[in-house]
Amino acid sequence: MAYSSGKLTKNLVRTLGPGRHGDGNGLYLVVDLSGARRWIVRVTVKGQRNRQGQPNRTDFGLGGADIITLTVARERALEYRRLAKQGLNPKYHCDKEVPCFEEVARQVHIERLPTWKNPKHGQQWINTLADYAFPKIGRLPVSEIDQPEVLQVLSPIWTVKHETARRVAQGMKAVLDVARSRGFREGENPVTVVMDARVLPRVKAKVKHHNAMPWRDVPAFYAQLSEQNGMAAKALTFTCLTGCRTSEVLKAVWDEFDLTELIWTIPEDRTKTGVEHRVPLTDEMLGIIEPLRALRSKCVFEGQRRRQPLSNMSMLMLLRRMEIEHVTVHGFRSALRDWAAEVGNYPREVAELSLGHKVGSEVERAYARSDLLEKRRALMSAWSKYVAGKACRCWSAPIWWSGFNLSA
Incomplete structure (x- = not known):
């Protein structure tokens, strides 16, 4: 249920329950049952019709509310509406602001929460990236992350915390794959290149058995x-x-x-x-x-x-x-x-x-x-x-x- 005045505040963005909450002028805060919060803007592109012959009304995602502030969301929504009034579809004409690695990672975490068998595994996934990847590449645009940045994260922990490093590598690969699918990156995933080339030293994993009573x-x-x-x-x-x-x-x-x-x-x-x-x-x-x-x-x-x-x-x-x-x-x-x-x-x-x-x-x-x-x-x-x-x-x-x- 939308806020009665149609206007949101920073406090409401943080505390509103599940549902679609309107801020006015087509901007909405969507709160999922899981508690994940994201922005969408609904615009009608002037002069364009959908397959049913109706005005081309489309929803565009603006990012997670934990990364995109209310002020930034309003600015982006205003840009989308301006393009739509000119008859331009924001999907093709809006200048894409390349998100940083942390922004994409947190969005991936939110989107995949329902798919994790154990919620603790999902929290471990994002916590591992927050501990080891975000301090070094978190604020870098995903388009600028390449093999040197991957090695910057993995090299210090590859031999001393090998299993953790493997989880970090898997998380980084997933984030960069999603970034490429959304048009923010081009070329092969640098994590894949590093791992396939065996740039990092080989670590012989020690099999750890549970101590058992004979x-x-x-x-x-x-x-x-x-x-x-x-x-x-x-x-x-x-x-x-x-x-x-x-x-x-x-x-x-x-x-x-x-x-x-x-x-x-x-x-x-x-x-x-x-x-x-x-x-x-x-x-x-x-x-x-x-x-x-x-x-x-x-x-x-x-x-x-x-x-x-x-x-x-x-x-x-x-x-x-x-x-x-x-x-x-x-x-x-x-x-x-x-x-x-x-x-x-x-x-x-x-x-x-x-x-x-x-x-x-x-x-x-x-x-x-x-x-x-x-x-x-x-x-x-x-x-x-x-x-x-x-x-x-x-x-x-x-x-x-x-x-x-x-x-x-």
């Missing part, structure tokens, strides 16, 4: 964990049995559980692979979650705040309180995978699918559409019995366990 140690740990009280302990026992990721467990809601068919279906928007993952439920898993239904919460593992899930750090902090060092929650997935290979002798496809991994190439996955649910049910049942100490007790307690404080 599978032989899991039953003894599980027995000690079962004596712990609190929601974090219940979530961690469930994680040990299912082999699911931390976020998948903590954000689980009751609507995802079919307790008749004994299946927990994790929707695609909550999986790392973007593919729906069905987890067969075992008696041990049901023994953990069924008592929690009495809480009447939407979340299975409710945190301290009513109807809100546990925090992401809750299970890791529990491990530390139990004096379990050098082990991560994610590492229990590795324990399950190793046990499936070394003890269960389950086929690779069954073990990988049990962890929610994609198996094979895209072509192979196109033909192999089954998720092998029943075979995975057998694997999960055997794993649950092993972890809960109901299988053959042929394992021996690890050396480090002998000094473990079971009363912690």
Whole structure:
């Protein structure tokens, strides 16, 4: 809903809610549901008609309100109206003011916010550019950025913060690609040229694995964990049995559980692979979650705040309180995978699918559409019995366990 007077102020530009807000003379502030704010101007080009024979009325974007001030937006809108009254289409006759790198980057961020699976990833994208690219090339017109400017940003961090540098390079490439598509640049993307030419030194990436508890140690740990009280302990026992990721467990809601068919279906928007993952439920898993239904919460593992899930750090902090060092929650997935290979002798496809991994190439996955649910049910049942100490007790307690404080 537009402001009643038809005139905007700096404060209104900053605080108005979603909608199209008029400033008068065809200038509007558009506020998206995400909170993104941008300017548009609507003009009618004199003497020109559209395909329906109506006056050629067109909206033109003037840029984001976080970059383009109200005063500048009014000046640009006035220029567009002046051209339209002369019968000139602003699209072809307005002198384009080449935006700076930061302006285009922030606009790209706003436009792509709805496409990011996790809002934190979108914020990380713009924050990385703000930390490393904006201080050096942020105020440069995008048309003037070439290989020397790219190297100016990447060279200082390429070897010392390699993964961060890669993200910066990807962000810069995306911004410059968009700038070219909008007519502000010509020629090949300088980031692509730098990367293809291997101008920067080669850095051998170190594979960093999550520290995992050996599978032989899991039953003894599980027995000690079962004596712990609190929601974090219940979530961690469930994680040990299912082999699911931390976020998948903590954000689980009751609507995802079919307790008749004994299946927990994790929707695609909550999986790392973007593919729906069905987890067969075992008696041990049901023994953990069924008592929690009495809480009447939407979340299975409710945190301290009513109807809100546990925090992401809750299970890791529990491990530390139990004096379990050098082990991560994610590492229990590795324990399950190793046990499936070394003890269960389950086929690779069954073990990988049990962890929610994609198996094979895209072509192979196109033909192999089954998720092998029943075979995975057998694997999960055997794993649950092993972890809960109901299988053959042929394992021996690890050396480090002998000094473990079971009363912690």
